[in-house]
Amino acid sequence: MSWSPKIQGNTGENMEHHWGSEAFKIDYKDKIVLDLGAGNGESTEYFLFKGAKKVIAVEGYFEFFKTLFKNVETILGEKVVPIQIMIKDPEDIESLILEYKPDIIKSDIEGAEIHILKMKNEIWNLVQDYIIEFHANYGFVNPKVMYEKCVETGFITVVDSPTFNNVIHITKGERTNV
DSSP, rough: OOOOOOOSSSSOOOHHHHHHHHHHOOOOOTOOEETOOOOOTTTHHHHTTTTTTTTEEESSSHHHHHHHHIIIIIIIITEEEEOOOOOSHHHHHHHHHHHHHEEEEEOOOOOTTHHHHHHHHHTTOOOOOOEOOGGGGGOOOOOHHHHHHHHHHHHOOEOOOSSSSEEEESSSSOOOOO
C-alpha cells in the first residue's frame, strides 16, 4: 500500500525519501517515535502510516505548532502527543526521552541537533535508533563529535541517506549492508 499524505507539508520534503524505512532499514511498527521538528505533522503522519504505536510530535515554532495541533485533532488522532517546545539544550531532549521512552528519535531541528550529540550517554543509550538531519547552514556539527559519541556509546552509523547526504541513521543494532 502506497502512502498518500493527508497533511499539506510545510517543508516540501518527500517523507519516504527523507525518513523512509526502506532507505534506513528501520521498522517503525509498534515503536514510539520522538519526532523532533514535527512541523505541521507531515513526518508524524508518515510514522503513523508506517505503523508507529505512538508519536511524540515536538515543534518549536508556534505557527507550525498551531497547525500541528489542529492536525492532531482532525487527522492524526490519539496516537500523537503534540508538544510545543524550542530545543535549546541537551536537557530538553533528555527530559522528553525520560518521560516518553522512545524507541526512535527523528531529528530535523534546524541546527539544534548538536544538543542530541551532547546528551548524557546513559540517556542517549535508552534509545535504539536516531535519524538525524544535520543543518550545516545553521551551525556546523563536526563529524568527529558524532563519531566520538558513537564510539563512547557503542552505536554505529548504519547509512547516510541515499537521497540527502545530511541525514544519517545511528543505531545500537548490527551494521547492515545498504
